Amino acid sequence: MKRTFQSLATVLLLAVCIGHLQAQKVGTSSLQFLKVMPTARATAMGDAYVSLASGADATFWNPAGLTNLKNHEMSSTLTMWLFDTKQIALAYGLPMGDWGTLGFQFQYVDLGSIEETRADAVDLVVPANGAPFFNAGLTGRSFTPYSYLVGLSYAKAFTDKFSAAVTAKYAMESLWSDQAITVINSVTGEVTSYKTYADVILFDFGMLYKTGFRSVQIGVSAQNFGPQVKFADAAHPAPLAFRLGVSANLFGQEALMFQDDMHRLTVAYDLFQPNDYRQQMHVGAEYAFSELFTLRAGYKYDYDSEGLTFGGGLHTDLAGWAVRLDYSFGRMNEFLNSVHRISLGVQFR
Numbered sequence: 001m002k003r004t005f006q007s008l009a010t011v012l013l014l015a016v017c018i019g020h021l022q023a024q025k026v027g028t029s030s031l032q033f034l035k036v037m038p039t040a041r042a043t044a045m046g047d048a049y050v051s052l053a054s055g056a057d058a059t060f061w062n063p064a065g066l067t068n069l070k071n072h073e074m075s076s077t078l079t080m081w082l083f084d085t086k087q088i089a090l091a092y093g094l095p096m097g098d099w100g101t102l103g104f105q106f107q108y109v110d111l112g113s114i115e116e117t118r119a120d121a122v123d124l125v126v127p128a129n130g131a132p133f134f135n136a137g138l139t140g141r142s143f144t145p146y147s148y149l150v151g152l153s154y155a156k157a158f159t160d161k162f163s164a165a166v167t168a169k170y171a172m173e174s175l176w177s178d179q180a181i182t183v184i185n186s187v188t189g190e191v192t193s194y195k196t197y198a199d200v201i202l203f204d205f206g207m208l209y210k211t212g213f214r215s216v217q218i219g220v221s222a223q224n225f226g227p228q229v230k231f232a233d234a235a236h237p238a239p240l241a242f243r244l245g246v247s248a249n250l251f252g253q254e255a256l257m258f259q260d261d262m263h264r265l266t267v268a269y270d271l272f273q274p275n276d277y278r279q280q281m282h283v284g285a286e287y288a289f290s291e292l293f294t295l296r297a298g299y300k301y302d303y304d305s306e307g308l309t310f311g312g313g314l315h316t317d318l319a320g321w322a323v324r325l326d327y328s329f330g331r332m333n334e335f336l337n338s339v340h341r342i343s344l345g346v347q348f349r
Contacts, residue, residue: 038077038089040343044311044328045284046298048268051219056093059103063165064208066155075345103153167204202226245270
């Protein structure tokens with residue numbers, strides 16, 4: 001148990017130190033789609049989820065939460081992100097008894113179709129018939145950028161209170177329809193070819209500690225460890241992020257205040273440290289009635305555009321399978337549209 005506390009303290013110290021070192025490097029990380037987190041339950045609680053992560057969705061937040069799985073589970077999330085972009089996320093959890101638990105994840109970001117513009121196409125167009133007009137560089141062609149990620153997690157419970165996990169994932173982001181472009185220097189005539197995509201292998205690490213005091217849990221995760229991500233001739237780090245959180249039931253089973261088998265109120269707090277912004281905080285709460293109907297709310301502190309979140313969910317049995325449907329709403333600032341997420345999960349028996 002002493003080693004558990006030492007490990008948690010070490011990760012927290014690293015998060016704080018990196019926060020001080022990286023606080024001035026705002027907006028310098030690559031692969032920004034990795035910051036768009038799936039799972040309606042988690043995002044409705046303001047992303048205060050690292051100590052609550054469980055089931056297949058734990059692969060996205062804290063893979064150590066996979067050890068809570070008793071049966072095979074699959075989940076999916078559709079995120080309606082900014083400017084008509086969409087993210088699809090899939091996860092699958094596979095418990096293997098004493099061997100541990102495996103988790104699989106897949107994420108795909110659809111950025112839609114973008115009209116191509118070129119500097120050499122900027123011109124005043126004088127048609128044979130009709131009035132002249134200014135062409136801002138449109139070529140009449142379009143392209144479709146996209147991003148995706150596939151990952152494999154392994155989690156192991158070392159005691160009835162402590163579990164740890166690691167995730168290996170491959171991330172790829174394409175900015176153009178073709179995999180390479182050729183640039184010709186108009187002065188020297190030099191021809192240079194550049195890749196229009198970047199790919200990288202990244203790692204996540206997670207720990208979950210059930211304190212044994214009522215329902216208090218502590219979670220830690222470190223996400224997106226890996227090499228620099230290179231586009232063309234410029235390289236930047238992946239969005240490395242540390243999460244440290246604690247959660248407990250105020251009402252419900254093993255509650256801090258009132259024991260209740262029908263009503264549950266869970267509160268959670270996360271300290272979040274990205275490598276390209278100052279330290280941030282997430283708080284959230286979840287109320288459940290008989291574990292069938294839930295209401296959630298949260299808030300994200302020290303964000304430029306994000307803040308209030310809320311949502312809810314329904315959990316039921318369908319043909320002997322446990323099915324859950326969750327929704328979350330995220331309020332952005334006045335210049336950006338709000339974010340909606342819908343999650344569907346099935347636990348097989």
